[in-house]
Amino acid sequence: MGEYRPMLKQWVVYTNELFLSTAYQELNLSGRNLLHCLMCEVHAKISKDEKGEKKVTYPRNGDAFFTQSQFMTLFKYSKKTYLSAKNQLIERGLIRVTDHGGRGQGSVTKFEVLTLQHIPPEKQLWRLYPQKDWSDKIHKGVSSRISSTSFKKGECGRKRKKPVRSDRD
Numbered sequence: 001m002g003e004y005r006p007m008l009k010q011w012v013v014y015t016n017e018l019f020l021s022t023a024y025q026e027l028n029l030s031g032r033n034l035l036h037c038l039m040c041e042v043h044a045k046i047s048k049d050e051k052g053e054k055k056v057t058y059p060r061n062g063d064a065f066f067t068q069s070q071f072m073t074l075f076k077y078s079k080k081t082y083l084s085a086k087n088q089l090i091e092r093g094l095i096r097v098t099d100h101g102g103r104g105q106g107s108v109t110k111f112e113v114l115t116l117q118h119i120p121p122e123k124q125l126w127r128l129y130p131q132k133d134w135s136d137k138i139h140k141g142v143s144s145r146i147s148s149t150s151f152k153k154g155e156c157g158r159k160r161k162k163p164v165r166s167d168r169d
Contacts, residue, residue, distance in 0.1 A: 012039045013117045023092040023129035024115075030085040033075055035094055037066045038113050056118040062098045065108045091135045093125030100139055 018024055027035070041064040049055045068082045077085075089095045094115050101109040114124050121127070125134065 010040055012036060014115075015117055018115050018126070021126060021129070023094060023126040026092070027088055027094075028085070030075070030077055030081050031088040034066065034071060034082070034085040035089055035113075035115065037071070037074075038064050038089075038095060038111055039115065041066055042113050042116060044116075044118070058113075058116055058118070061116065061119075062112040063110050064113055065101075065110050067108055087135075087138050090138050091133050092129050093127075093132075093134050096125070096134075097137070097139065 024032075024035075042058045042061045045057045045059055047055050047057070068079060071077060071082045071085075072079065086095075090097065094113075096112045096114060097109060098112050099110040101107045113119075114126060125132075
């Protein structure tokens with residue numbers, strides 16, 4: 001992947017509605033930093049439709065990623081802070097995970113950013129945040145699945161053969 005180099009001449013639009021929303025205002029600084037970086041990763045494509053009106057699309061939305069190592073290098077945060085920020089954004093409906101990474105070298109978690117200005121309103125989940133949250137969409141990881149299925153103390157999981165009863169008795 002290499003070192004992350006932010007595009008310094010690029011700009012990101014935060015609408016007042018987003019900035020003043022409960023979902024955004026309850027974010028801590030690391031959550032705001034991660035959201036901004038993910039918004040920068042989605043490039044807008046401006047074109048004209050059949051009527052000659054301006055049309056904005058986001059061809060990379062859904063494939064946007066900002067890795068844990070990039071976040072840690074740029075902001076000097078820990079892994080736990082990255083995971084906490086990512087979980088905050090998912091819980092509040094500001095981003096959605098489209099592909100869980102971790103399947104080998106070069107496999108990264110990809111996100112769809114739901115806060116962009118020209119996203120359809122029905123996809124902007126953050127508008128529903130105080131009444132609804134998306135904490136069930138947070139990826140729990142392998143360790144939480146293992147602990148619930150692992151053996152309890154004193155159990156080994158080996159199936160014991162039942163003793164064979166002889167009919168000679």
